[in-house]
Structures are given as C-alpha cells and as structure tokens.
Amino acid sequence: MTQSRRDFLNTGVALWATALIPSISIAAGPPELQESDPIAIALGYKKDASTVDTTKYPKRAGAGGATQFCNNCALYSAGENGLGGCTAIPGKQVAGLGWCNAWIPMS
Ligand code: SF4
Structure with missing residues (x-):
C-alpha cells in the first residue's frame, strides 16, 4: 500500500469516528x-x-x-x-x- 493511500484511509477512518462520536453521545442520553x-x-x-x-x-x-x-x-x-x-x-x-x-x- 502506498503512503498516500494509507494516509487517505487513515483520514477516512478518523472522519468516520469523529462523525460517530456525537451520535453515540446523543443515544446515551444525559x-x-x-x-x-x-x-x-x-x-x-x-x-x-x-x-x-x-x-x-x-x-x-x-x-x-x-x-x-x-x-x-x-x-x-x-x-x-x-x-x-x-x-x-x-x-x-x-x-x-x-x-x-x-x-x-x-x-
Ligand atoms: S429523588 Fe432521589 S431517590 Fe428518587 S429518583 Fe431522584 S435521586 Fe433517586
């Protein structure tokens, strides 16, 4: 795997995780x-x-x-x-x- 492709995938995972965290917080309630x-x-x-x-x-x-x-x-x-x-x-x-x-x- 090339460095740029690895960077792209790592960035994608980080963005996905960032997007997921607020929805988990909302689901957990106060x-x-x-x-x-x-x-x-x-x-x-x-x-x-x-x-x-x-x-x-x-x-x-x-x-x-x-x-x-x-x-x-x-x-x-x-x-x-x-x-x-x-x-x-x-x-x-x-x-x-x-x-x-x-x-x-x-x-
Ligand atoms: S008033 Fe006290 S005992 Fe009743 S639900 Fe609230 S924290 Fe619990």
Missing part, C-alpha cells in the same frame, strides 16, 4: 449524576444505595428503608443501562439502584 456533584451531596445521593450512611440518613435505615431505591421512587423514570431520569435532578441520569434523601414512594 450524563450520569456523580456523587461529587453539589446536588448529589445536598441530597445524600449514592449510586449504590447499600452504601448510604443510615446514621446520617435514617430514612433508609431498617428493613423498610432497605427497600428504597431510585427505581421504585415516584420521581424516577427508567432509561437504559440501569440509569434513568429523576425529576428532582434535571439534566442528569441517576442509577436505578441508587438512592437519595428525597426518595418518595410510588402511589
């Missing part, structure tokens, strides 16, 4: 909420509900509290890959198995 995000800290959000400090958040203590997850919160709407939307945290996705102190049961 970014996942990070526990370090100020709103996550304010709400005591943990993406793994089993790691919630129940001394600080007694709402999730005991047998009843242990059943609380984002995926059974009234503010959650399921998405893809175990993530979903939360009306309390617009523009971010939360983990279905997460939890925060704003959890409310579905009616």
